[in-house]
Amino acid sequence: xxxxxxxxxxxxxxxxxxxxxxxxxxxxxxxxxxxxxxxxxxxxxxxxxxxxxxxxxxxxxxxxxxxxxxxxxxxxxxxxxxxxxxxxxxxxxxxxxxxxxxxxxxxxxxxxx
Numbered sequence: 001x002x003x004x005x006x007x008x009x010x011x012x013x014x015x016x017x018x019x020x021x022x023x024x025x026x027x028x029x030x031x032x033x034x035x036x037x038x039x040x041x042x043x044x045x046x047x048x049x050x051x052x053x054x055x056x057x058x059x060x061x062x063x064x065x066x067x068x069x070x071x072x073x074x075x076x077x078x079x080x081x082x083x084x085x086x087x088x089x090x091x092x093x094x095x096x097x098x099x100x101x102x103x104x105x106x107x108x109x110x111x112x113x
Contacts, residue, residue, distance in 0.1 A: 029066035036064040038082045053077040 006014065039049050039060075046064070050057040055074055062068035063078075070078075072086075079086050 025066065028063075028068070031070075032064040032066040032068070035060070035078065035082075038084060039064075042082060044082075049078065049081060052081045 039046070044052075046057045046060045049055070050060055055077055059068060059070070059074065060078070063070050063074075075086055
């Protein structure tokens with residue numbers, strides 16, 4: 001079987017999809033690291049967070065390892081138990097892109113830079 005080279009249009013689409021997939025993976029890993037950091041900071045095990053939030057421990061593990069794809073409802077339940085809030089930040093604004101802020105006291109939870 002002879003392989004035919006991709007057209008320029010197909011190559012551009014493939015590269016755009018690969019870039020988007022990489023960015024999505026990075027975002028999931030960052031979300032997982034934030035969740036794990038907040039959980040450990042509050043001295044909660046995954047099981048304790050699971051029992052308090054109603055989110056299965058296996059799902060918490062997947063999220064923390066960057067393999068989960070949590071719904072908004074799941075993230076809201078976890079945030080509520082952790083005393084945090086969900087927020088969109090403008091990555092172009094240096095002050096908001098640098099850290100995740102704990103809703104309780106305004107202290108920096110995780111430095112992202």
